[in-house]
Amino acid sequence: MAPIFDFETVRLDEKKERLLILDQTRLPGKVCYISLKTQEQIIDAISTLKVRGAPAIGITAAFALYLGMKPFIGLSFEAFYKHFKEVSTPLAKSRPTAVNLFWAIDRIEQVILRNRKAAIVDILEAMRAEACRIKEEDKIMCRDIGIHGISLLKPGWGILTHCNAGHLAASWYGTALSPIYTGQEMGYHFRVFADETRPLLQGARLTAFELQYAGVDTTLICDNMASVVMGKGLVQAVLTGCDRVACNGDTANKIGTNTLAILAKHYGIPFYTCAPSSTIDASCKTGENIVIEERSPEEITEKWYRKRMAPENIKVFNPAFDITHHSLITAFITEKGIVYPPFDFTREENDKK
Ligand code: MRU
Numbered sequence: 001m002a003p004i005f006d007f008e009t010v011r012l013d014e015k016k017e018r019l020l021i022l023d024q025t026r027l028p029g030k031v032c033y034i035s036l037k038t039q040e041q042i043i044d045a046i047s048t049l050k051v052r053g054a055p056a057i058g059i060t061a062a063f064a065l066y067l068g069m070k071p072f073i074g075l076s077f078e079a080f081y082k083h084f085k086e087v088s089t090p091l092a093k094s095r096p097t098a099v100n101l102f103w104a105i106d107r108i109e110q111v112i113l114r115n116r117k118a119a120i121v122d123i124l125e126a127m128r129a130e131a132c133r134i135k136e137e138d139k140i141m142c143r144d145i146g147i148h149g150i151s152l153l154k155p156g157w158g159i160l161t162h163c164n165a166g167h168l169a170a171s172w173y174g175t176a177l178s179p180i181y182t183g184q185e186m187g188y189h190f191r192v193f194a195d196e197t198r199p200l201l202q203g204a205r206l207t208a209f210e211l212q213y214a215g216v217d218t219t220l221i222c223d224n225m226a227s228v229v230m231g232k233g234l235v236q237a238v239l240t241g242c243d244r245v246a247c248n249g250d251t252a253n254k255i256g257t258n259t260l261a262i263l264a265k266h267y268g269i270p271f272y273t274c275a276p277s278s279t280i281d282a283s284c285k286t287g288e289n290i291v292i293e294e295r296s297p298e299e300i301t302e303k304w305y306r307k308r309m310a311p312e313n314i315k316v317f318n319p320a321f322d323i324t325h326h327s328l329i330t331a332f333i334t335e336k337g338i339v340y341p342p343f344d345f346t347r348e349e350n351d352k353k
Contacts, residue, residue, distance in 0.1 A: 005167045005214055007031060009056050012063050012131070017070065019063050021051045024168055028209035039068045039087060046094040046101075049200060053169020054243045054279060055138050058100030061091055062131035065108045070124060077116050080123070084112060096291045097252050097321045099244040099281045104134055135171060141276040142173040144335035149179025149239070149274060152331070152338065155188040157236040160226060162195045163254035164206035165241025165274065175274040176239040177211065179333065184216050192218045193229050197254060199299045199318065223256050230267040238264045238271045239333075245273070245280040249326030249341025250287025255319055261328035270330040277334045282345040287323035295320050 011020045011033075019036045025048065026032055034050065036042045042064040045051050051060050068087040072080050088105050095101055111130045115123045153159070159180060163169075166177035173181045183190050192211055197203035204220055211218040221229060229235055238260055242253040251257075251273050264271040284290055297316035302308040310316075332339045 054098035054100040055170035058104035059135045062104040062134045066127045097293045139172040141335035146178030146182035149333040150182045158191045158234045160193040160235045163197045164202040175241040242275045246284040251324045252290045252321045258322040258324045261324045274333040293320040
């Protein structure tokens with residue numbers, strides 16, 4: 001039985017030449033789609049987190065490039081490629097931490113370069129097909145993360161998760177929530193603790209919504225309550241997603257993840273990072289090479305309040321992600337299995353030669 005979650009996060013509407021996005025800023029109050037046609041609209045939807053979560057951002061970017069390049073059908077290859085660079089550059093800047101964005105842009109660029117001798121209409125078709133492939137592959141990867149992840153978990157366990165690394169952040173089962181959904185299908189009766197995830201509340205709004213929708217036993221806690229539930233023995237594993245993994249295993253994920261990893265170590269609780277292997281960035285040696293997105297102060301000082309709650313002109317620091325040191329991560333759950341750093345890409349590169 002598949003989990004009862006039948007909303008699609010991102011969908012290409014080919015007939016109307018638009019992208020349909022489930023607007024995650026309206027959840028859980030309203031389940032509604034917005035229609036995006038222009039590059040500006042798509043970039044705005046990514047940067048304002050209407051669509052968010054590393055895999056979903058990658059899928060959106062791939063479709064955005066296809067839609068963004070359609071108007072250039074009559075050009076020479078050189079002019080088409082020049083426009084591609086102009087369209088992809090601002091897209092790449094929309095969320096700097098999630099590697100899936102750059103990975104998806106690169107996949108589409110490689111398709112264009114491989115087809116340089118083809119007619120532009122055929123290049124566009126190849127771009128569309130690649131974007132659809134990225135989405136379909138993501139579904140399978142997410143499913144496989146659940147299948148591998150469940151081998152580490154036992155029925156009845158309490159599981160703590162942070163931010164939203166579920167269906168809404170990816171497609172179908174998600175990453176960190178995939179083992180939970182798999183357990184739900186197998187009758188494991190997990191008890192999930194969802195961190196609210198300040199400042200944008202992806203845990204309270206999105207994870208709580210999708211787990212409850214799927215009938216998973218879910219308890220919402222504030223971020224600063226994690227040590228209490230851990231200390232009471234209510235948590236047997238922490239599962240989080242991630243936005244980028246360096247070769248040494250240092251991992252960028254939603255701000256607050258590192259705090260949880262430190263707490264998990266203190267309480268002797270296994271801490272698992274769940275991600276498709278495309279999230280491992282071969283060009284990044286350690287966490288120090290990962291760019292951390294900083295967002296606007298208003299997200300902290302006024303976003304969820306009728307009236308601004310912090311003093312005017314107070315200094316604010318709002319990093320959207322933090323780095324968890326690889327020594328705090330028990331294992332990585334990927335679609336290929338349970339893996340451990342360091343991640344060595346040199347063999348794969350040599351195999352390609
Ligand atoms: O800022 P967001 O909401 O895009 O952050 C999302 C996360 O940090 C997720 O944990 C991450 O993208 C993993 S997605 C499966």
